[in-house]
Amino acid sequence: MRIRTLTVNSRAEVVVKIIREVLALFHIEIVGAAGAADYAQLSVVNRERRRAALPVVTTEVHLFAADGSRETDSYTSAGAADELERAAVHRAIKRNFYQFVRDRFQMPHAPWGILHGVRPTKIVHRWLRSGMTPETVIGRLQTDYFCSAEKARLITEVAVRQQPFLARTDVRTASVYVGIPFCITRCLYCSFPAHLLPGEAKLRGFMEVLARDIAAAAADIAALGLTVQNIYVGGGTPTSLPNDFFAEMLEMVYNAFYGSSILEFTVEAGRPDSMSAEKIARMREFRVTRVSVNPQSMQAQTLRRIGRGHTPEEIVRMVHDLRAAHDFHINMDVILGLPGETAEDVSSTMAQVTALAPDDITLHALAIKRGSRLCRMMEETRVALPSDAETMRMSAAATDIVESAGYRPYYLYRQGYMSGDLENVGYARPGAESMYNIQIMEERQTVVGIGGAAATKVMGVRSGRMHSAFNAKDLTTYLRDIDIYIEKRRALLRAEYEEEVPAC
Template identity: 50%
Template sequence: MKIKTFYLNSTKEIIVKIVKEILVLFKVEINDANDTIFDYDELKIENIYDDVALNGVKTVLTLRKDEKLWTYTRQSFLHDDESVKAGTNRLIKLNLYHIFCEDLQAKKAPWGILHGVRPTKIVHRLMEQGLDRQGVIGRLQDDYEVQIDKANLITDIAYLQLPFLAKANDPKLISVYVGIPFCPSRCLYCSFPSSILPSSEMTRKYLQTLNYEITKIKALIEQYDFKVQSIYVGGGTPTSLNENDFDDLLSLVAKSFKGDYVEEFTVEAGRPDSLSLEKAKSIVKYGADRVSVNPQTMQDRTLSLIGRKHTSADILRAFKQVRQAGIKHVNTDLIIGLPGEDIKDAKDTINKVIDLAPDDITLHALALKKGSELKLIRDNIVLPDDETVQAMAKIMTTAIDEYGLIPYYIYRQGYMSGQLENVGYSKKGQEGIYNIQIMGERQTILGVGGAATSKITYPGKRLQTSFNAKDLYTYLNSIDKYIERRAMLLKEAYGD
């Protein structure tokens, strides 16, 4: 739908944001400079609040073409257990969703009006309010228009996560993230704050600074008597480092954080072209027991197009090396909806990956992210449409189910192909602890390194974050500022 002019009876940032989410969901384009023909001259949205009872929202959507008007109205009401602010925002989206689907005949979305990154948090909140499984699913369908398969998916995941999240009730149990923001090359779809591996001199400076930051974090862990549950060395691609630097890094991480309470130690080896048998042996030597080797696809033409700089044969080699080194647990990431791919490619990729016998598989729906080259060249590249992506996802999830993996964590991003989601599947009992805790946001996670984030949990589930600089030079030159910020938050949350 192409609209020449748009009016909204609010300038509040949150209202503008949630209305935009609905317009993007239904592919409404406002005043594109490249268009000369519009479906409607004006789209007007007015939200009217019930000032007397503060329990409802009426939404009026008006379309105008020349002198002709079409007006549609919906009114919805808050639940007694719902805050006015959050509930009002939900009702605005719900009213607009009903107008688009019921009056304007738009196709319903798999996730309805759910837009947040962590949908299981809604399920956990409803469970804490006393709802049983069917009650939760009913609320997801009624309040958010989530389709039944997605409602079942996040509810099942939420129940599976309960014993893991229960451990976060121990305020002394934490996790640690170590960031290496370097890659062999930049992928077409990537928006992460990583860069091509710099010169040996700059890499040396980075590792020296990281070493300094790790010593400060180690001191804080000892000061507050924290117990480290999981360690995650990510990026970027940590295995981009040369073999000596990589070995030294893992030695430092293990010496600083590995203790009696560590249940999981993960190292990202995501780029097969950055992995060697020696690096795989270093991973085992320092006690890491979980590694990610991420093909994204097994189609060589796609790998070349998206800038991966490796082939499917390199993926086979990398899997052989990590198994030869004795690594117990291998995760692999795949992306659905990459440029030029179709249903046949999806079937071929998932079958080849399953033949490698990974212990868990994470399926990502391609997201068009700000900061990625793919976002910039979107108009010049062919992506599979939503229906094709959904069919590809169905093929892959069916194969994964038959292979014997179960979904254990989930997150969503904006502008995802097929209006889908990212889901991690694992063998029963081999769920990724760090992934569950980072999405659950109930455990303190201390992040070190460029672009790393620390999440400090306060009493009452309040969360504060501390961000290290994404820019490499800023991180190197301002490290003490980030160390002090994190120390201050820990003191506020845990006392002296």
């Protein structure tokens, strides 16, 4: 569906964004003056009033054909008593416009309805804290947000499972994230700010800056009386570092942050062509508890297609080597919707992954990012992805296999441009859930970010809001301006923690 122009009777960026989100959800393009279009103009007019102290929005939608004829539809929705007023108005606008698009163009319900955002479980947690029962939450998601019963049950189940983990933190617990922004090769779909592994001289420069970054973060954590609960070394692919650099990095992190309060110490090992017996030994030496192994697919042809320099057999060998060396908690990641794959390929991958009995499995839906080679190749029509319908078949097959193997969902997040309007879901055996994954997704704990492209997110002890500071994505800028990023992080932490505040 193509429409030449869009007008909205509001200058507020958020209102225009809401309308465009619904159009994107149903693959309706606004093409501008050039190019063929099915309709000349779409005009959206929102009017607000109050009824019984609640905001009510009526949305009139005018659709103009090329010959100037016009069709008009009108929808009305009200806010809820437990919503902030602006949030209620925005939800009503989106609800109205969603109903128009579905009715006018005979579109099927979207699985997530009008829920749009990275962390849809946040609203569920808010409702549960207010005393709402899980069944009431599920019903409310369906009526207020047009969420399907399946997705409503999924995020409610996830939120309920997270509650005891979130209860184990307070305002002075924190996690530490260390970003190692290097990879051996760049995958076809990747848009992360990672760099191909440089030579020894540049690596030495990075390690010197990282040491300063770690020392400054450790000093701030100690000065402010924070307790580190989780350590996560990610990237990039941290194990892409040569053996001696990897050992040096782990030792720095261990000496700075490891203590009796640590629940998890995770290293993203990623791929077998970055692993060695020496690195496994160093992870054991420095008390790493959790290793993330990310095959993405167990189909050899797919691995070659997406630029992974390893085979499925090497993934199997890597898991066996880790198991033989130590009782590591092993996570494995799979991507649904990779180019050239079918639901049958995903079923084969999942059978091979579950046969390895990892402690948890994350199912990612492919997100097409503008900075990736995959996006450029799609624009040049050099590669095609599975259809949304096929990607949804992949998701159904993968979910059935992991749940049949005894895994249960425990964290969830969504991204823009995801295949099949799906989501990323972490599944774990009961008792094997990752505390860090829960905390980073639900944003209920301060995360101190160190290294290239890392983000520091501080719980608003005084303000009640999350505040962030970001290190540069560009490696040269990070190395050059490290003192600036250290000071930004320090100021952010001090603003919330420098004076004593009562624990929640």
